[in-house]
Amino acid sequence: MKTAQRLWPLALLVLVVIDIFGPLAFGATEPPLSLHHLEHAFLLLAGGVFGIAYVRRRPLSYGDPLWLFAVLGLGTLSLLMMLPDVYGTVDAQPVLHTALHLGFVVVGWLGGYAAERYAPRLGLGWQLLVVVTGIITATGFGSPPPLA
Amino acid sequence: MAAPLVVRERVDLHAAEIGLTPRRLVGMTLAVGLTLIFLLGMAGGIMKAAQGNLIQLQPQTFYALLTLHGAGMISTVVLLTAIALWYVLQEQLGLKPEVLLFGVVAIVWGLLAAAVAVLIGGFGPAWTFLYPLPFLGTWPAWSTGLFFFGVLFVGIGFAVFCLDLMAGIIRTYGGVLNGLAWDTWIPALRRKDGKVAPPQVIAATMVAIDGLITVAAGSVLVIALLAHWFSPRFPIDPLWIKNLTYFFGHTIANLAIYVSAGVIYAVLPAYTGRTWHTNKVYALSWAISLIFVPWAWPHHLYMDFVQAPWLQIGGEASTYIATIPATVVTIFGSLLLVYRSRMRWRLGSTMFMAGILGWLVGGIAAMLDATIPFNEVLHNTLWVPAHFHTYLLGGVFLFVLGFASYFIGERPVEGPWLKSIEWCFFTGLVGFLLMFYAGGIEGVPRREAVQPAPGPILAEIATGFVVLLLIGLVAMLIEFWLRARSSAAVERERSA
Numbered sequence: 056m057k058t059a060q061r062l063w064p065l066a067l068l069v070l071v072v073i074d075i076f077g078p079l080a081f082g083a084t085e086p087p088l089s090l091h092h093l094e095h096a097f098l099l100l101a102g103g104v105f106g107i108a109y110v111r112r113r114p115l116s117y118g119d120p121l122w123l124f125a126v127l128g129l130g131t132l133s134l135l136m137m138l139p140d141v142y143g144t145v146d147a148q149p150v151l152h153t154a155l156h157l158g159f160v161v162v163g164w165l166g167g168y169a170a171e172r173y174a175p176r177l178g179l180g181w182q183l184l185v186v187v188t189g190i191i192t193a194t195g196f197g198s199p200p201p202l203a
Numbered sequence: 204m205a206a207p208l209v210v211r212e213r214v215d216l217h218a219a220e221i222g223l224t225p226r227r228l229v230g231m232t233l234a235v236g237l238t239l240i241f242l243l244g245m246a247g248g249i250m251k252a253a254q255g256n257l258i259q260l261q262p263q264t265f266y267a268l269l270t271l272h273g274a275g276m277i278s279t280v281v282l283l284t285a286i287a288l289w290y291v292l293q294e295q296l297g298l299k300p301e302v303l304l305f306g307v308v309a310i311v312w313g314l315l316a317a318a319v320a321v322l323i324g325g326f327g328p329a330w331t332f333l334y335p336l337p338f339l340g341t342w343p344a345w346s347t348g349l350f351f352f353g354v355l356f357v358g359i360g361f362a363v364f365c366l367d368l369m370a371g372i373i374r375t376y377g378g379v380l381n382g383l384a385w386d387t388w389i390p391a392l393r394r395k396d397g398k399v400a401p402p403q404v405i406a407a408t409m410v411a412i413d414g415l416i417t418v419a420a421g422s423v424l425v426i427a428l429l430a431h432w433f434s435p436r437f438p439i440d441p442l443w444i445k446n447l448t449y450f451f452g453h454t455i456a457n458l459a460i461y462v463s464a465g466v467i468y469a470v471l472p473a474y475t476g477r478t479w480h481t482n483k484v485y486a487l488s489w490a491i492s493l494i495f496v497p498w499a500w501p502h503h504l505y506m507d508f509v510q511a512p513w514l515q516i517g518g519e520a521s522t523y524i525a526t527i528p529a530t531v532v533t534i535f536g537s538l539l540l541v542y543r544s545r546m547r548w549r550l551g552s553t554m555f556m557a558g559i560l561g562w563l564v565g566g567i568a569a570m571l572d573a574t575i576p577f578n579e580v581l582h583n584t585l586w587v588p589a590h591f592h593t594y595l596l597g598g599v600f601l602f603v604l605g606f607a608s609y610f611i612g613e614r615p616v617e618g619p620w621l622k623s624i625e626w627c628f629f630t631g632l633v634g635f636l637l638m639f640y641a642g643g644i645e646g647v648p649r650r651e652a653v654q655p656a657p658g659p660i661l662a663e664i665a666t667g668f669v670v671l672l673l674i675g676l677v678a679m680l681i682e683f684w685l686r687a688r689s690s691a692a693v694e695r696e697r698s699a
Contacts, residue, residue, distance in 0.1 A: 120302045123366055127359055130419075134426045139437055174370030176378060180415060187419035195443035196427055 064108065071101045075156045079149050089193040092137070095159050096189020099133055102163020103185060107178035109164075110171035122173035129166040130184050133159065139197055228300045229290045230687070232307050233607050236283040237683075239314070240600065241676055243275045248669040254654055255663030263341060265652035266327035273330030274317050274350075277456050278357045280599055282310045284462040285364045287606040291469035292407055296371030306363035313356030320350035329650055331452060334444045338431065348432045351425050358421040361455065365414035368407050376400050382408030383493065384486035402479050402536075405486065406465030409493045410458055416497050417458065421451035442509060449500040457496055460562060460594060463602040464533050467555060470609050471537060474552040475544035479536060488528035495525035502573035506582055515575070522573040530566055534559055550621060550682075551608035557629065558601030565594025568640070583650075585658075586643025593636055604679065611686045624682060628675025634668030 074094065078085075086094065135141065136158060145151035163185065170181035246268045253260035260268075289303050320326040324346020328336035337347045372382035377394060384400045386392035400408070424447040430437040468479050501518025504510050537559050546552055568590035571577045581587070614621070638661045647658040654662065 120299065120305065123302060123363065123370070124305065126366065127362055130362075131359075131422065131426075134422055138426070138430050140430070140434055170366075173366075174374055176373045177366065177370045179379070180366055180369045180411075183412070183415055184419050187416050188423060191420055191423045191447065195440045196423055197430075197438060198440055198443070199438035200440040200442070 064105070067101055067104060071098065071160060074098065075153055075160070079153045082149075085146075088198055089195075092192040092196060093189055095133075095137060095156075096185055096193070098156055098159035099163035099166070099185045099189070100182060102160035102165075103167030103178060103182050105160075106164035106167025106169075107171050107182075110168055110178070111175075119173070122169045125169040126166055126173065126177075126181055129162050129169065130181075130188070133162050133166075133185070134188065134192075136162070137192065137196065223300045223304060225290060225293050225300050228304060228307070229286050229610065232282065232286045233610065235311065236279050236286075236603075237607065237680055239275065239279045240283075241673065241680065243272050243279065244669070244673055244676065246272045246275075248666060248673060251662050251666045251669050253652065254659060255661075255666050256659050257663060257666055260652070262652040263325055263327060266329065267321045267325050267342075269650065270327050270329050270332075270350075271318060271321040274321075274354070275314060276595070277330065277452070277459075278310060278314050278317075280459050280595060280603070281357070281361060281455060281462075282307065283603045284459045284466065284599060285361065287466045287603060287610075288403070288407060288410070288462050288469075289364065289368070290606075290610065291403060291466060292368070292371070295404070296368070296375050296407075298367060298371050302363060302367045306360040306367070309356045309360030309363065313353040313358075313360065316349050316353030316356065320346040320353065324349065326350050331448055332428075333448060334428070334431075334439055334441050337428070338435070344432070348429065351428050351432065354421070355425045355429070358418050358425065358451075361414060362418040365411045365418065369411040369415070372400075372404060372408050372411065376404065379408055379412065382411075383490060384481050385490070387481065387483045387486045399481050402468040402481055402485055403465040405481065405489045406461055406468060409489050409496075410462050410465065412493060413454065413461075413496050414458055417451055417454040420447055421455070424448060424451050442507060445504065445507065446500070446510075446514075449503040450497070453500040453503060454497055456591065456595065457499065459599050461492065461496070461529065463558070463562075463599050464529065466602055466606050467533065467537065467559070470606060471540055471552070471555055473609065474549070474555075475540050475546045477540050477544055479540060485532055485536075488532045492525050492529040495521045499525050499573070502578070505575060505578045519573055519575055522570060526566055526570060530562065534563060547613070549608065549613040549617060550625070550679075551605045551613055553625065554601045554605030554608060558598050558605060561597030561601060562594050562599075565590050565592075565598055568593055580646070581643055583648055584643045585639050585641075585647045585649050585661075588649050589636060589639035589643050592639060597632055597636060607683055611683055612690050614686065621682065624675055624678040626675075627671055628679060631668045631670070631672030631675055635665050635672055638662070638665035638668065 074097065085091070136155065142155070145155050166181045166185070167178045170177040249258070249260070250265060250268055250272065252258045253265055286303065286307065289298060292298065293300075320342075325342040326337070326340070326346040326349075327342065328340055332350070337350070340347075369379065372379060376382050376398065378392075380386070380389075380392055381394065382400050382404055384405050386394065386399060424444065427437070427439060427444060427447075431439050472479050498517060498521035501510065501514045502522050504518070505515060537556070541556070568586070572581050572586055572590055642654075642658060642661045645657055645661075647654050647661065651658075
């Protein structure tokens with residue numbers, strides 16, 4: 056059990072590193088838009104897991120509403136990072152694209168951290184927001200009508 | 204191992220320094236919210252009078268008022284029910300007024316932005332703002348963007364409420380599963396101190412989870428619309444955005460009812476002198492509502508033939524599955540709580556019981572409309588506003604009035620003045636709703652400035668009932684103001 060507890064963060068980290076730096080190293084092709092949205096959700100979620108785990112390793116003081124407002128701001132920021140005007144500029148440049156994906160992990164980390172700082176286990180609320188937003192964006196955010 | 208917690212007191216001190224007590228905050232929000240409801244009701248009355256040819260209104264003005272009335276009413280009702288639930292739970296869950304203040308300010312800002320977009324900009328594609336209508340109207344582009352920013356702020360305000368509620372529930376009960384009282388079913392979840400979440404906390408947990416899901420959908424919706432507003436190159440699939448609009452709009456309106464249920468669980472026992480206990484049936488009913496409420500929205504899209512059939516069928520099934528359990532346990536629970544309890548029939552308790560009736564009637568009318576063979580006849584007729592006015596105005600709003608009456612304090616004896624207010628208000632309410640239902644049965648289309656017969660005559664009669672309703676509401680607000688003043692005077696005397 057303890058080995059599994061030690062291994063899963065490492066396994067998740069390996070997955071995140073492959074996902075972020077894989078295309079840069081191996082020149083993989085761009086996935087379809089809906090899968091790409093899910094990929095962003097995965098990166099946010101993974102970042103959130105690390106953020107939550109980090110807070111649980113140290114003494115915390117909770118209750119400052121600023122942490123709650125940070126959660127909301129970061130949620131909005133994660134959506135704004137997917138706007139075509141932002142994304143379109145970085146999409147064509149592999150290094151910037153990789154940096155933006157790294158940005159998703161950072162935003163996810165901060166979101167999980169901020170939520171846990173407001174109240175222990177509220178990180179689950181952040182993760183719920185990330186998962187739902189990821190699924191919904193994958194169903195059609197930024198996609199034209201099928202017949203267009 | 205979990206780290207020790209250090210509770211920070213700075214925030215509480217800060218709240219006390221600026222005089223932000225829960226009572227003052229809730230009282231102020233109630234005053235603002237009820238005034239807004241009255242003003243938005245006036246807008247509704249003006250629309251009815253125009254449809255009944257009693258006054259002349261340009262179609263653009265009518266649709267702008269329709270937009271303001273719809274968006275404003277939903278947002279205000281969400282605000283009022285949220286603060287009512289917050290107030291009854293704040294001590295139990297250790298909720299902080301400054302967090303709620305942020306949520307209230309965000310919603311009020313959102314409402315102001317929407318009001319400016321509509322009243323100055325003339326934005327008028329109705330509160331559903333179905334794509335591509337917001338981008339095709341005669342109104343200026345700034346009003347479109349401002350309106351969407353307003354919706355975003357309302358969503359942020361509601362998210363603050365949901366997240367803070369969730370935090371309080373986790374802090375007090377150890378997790379959301381305990382907040383949902385699943386420990387009544389799963390022994391492994393049981394707490395050592397034997398503490399089980401009361402019914403109002405179960406309702407609050409369900410609202411917090413589904414509220415966050417709804418806000419996530421709303422954020423994607425508004426960001427997509429704002430992106431298209433900034434850059435028309437941003438592609439939008441009309442069916443996708445329509446689904447999302449109703450996912451957000453339907454669910455948030457629906458959640459106002461479930462928020463109100465939490466208020467009923469907390470406040471009705473104060474009138475009956477009995478306690479509302481949690482049991483396995485409650486926990487199961489609310490778990491079903493938790494899962495199915497966010498899946499009921501497709502019943503708004505039955506006429507969209509390109510919609511996937513599984514969504515249409517799922518929408519119909521979810522409507523029934525989501526609505527029945529929580530409604531039945533709440534209604535039966537209320538009746539059992541009142542039966543032979545020698546309840547004090549005061550303004551507050553009357554409003555709560557009448558609201559339960561409105562919830563039931565509006566719910567049945569809603570389920571009828573969500574049943575596909577009925578919807579083939581009733582779709583987009585006045586039956587639709589009939590059902591949602593029944594459960595929002597005749598249900599949720601009555602709970603808000605009931606809460607306001609309880610919050611300010613009941614009169615020991617209710618004289619003829621109060622009885623006449625109630626008669627005036629309820630006669631106006633029932634008559635107004637009946638005209639809507641009659642229009643629905645006759646197939647009069649909704650959301651039209653000019654209606655075919657018998658729409659105008661029904662609207663003319665309805666206008667009279669709206670006037671009665673608004674007179675009753677104003678009288679009730681005066682009653683609340685008088686009571687608040689006298690209780691403040693008593694409070695001052697006590698402290699002197």
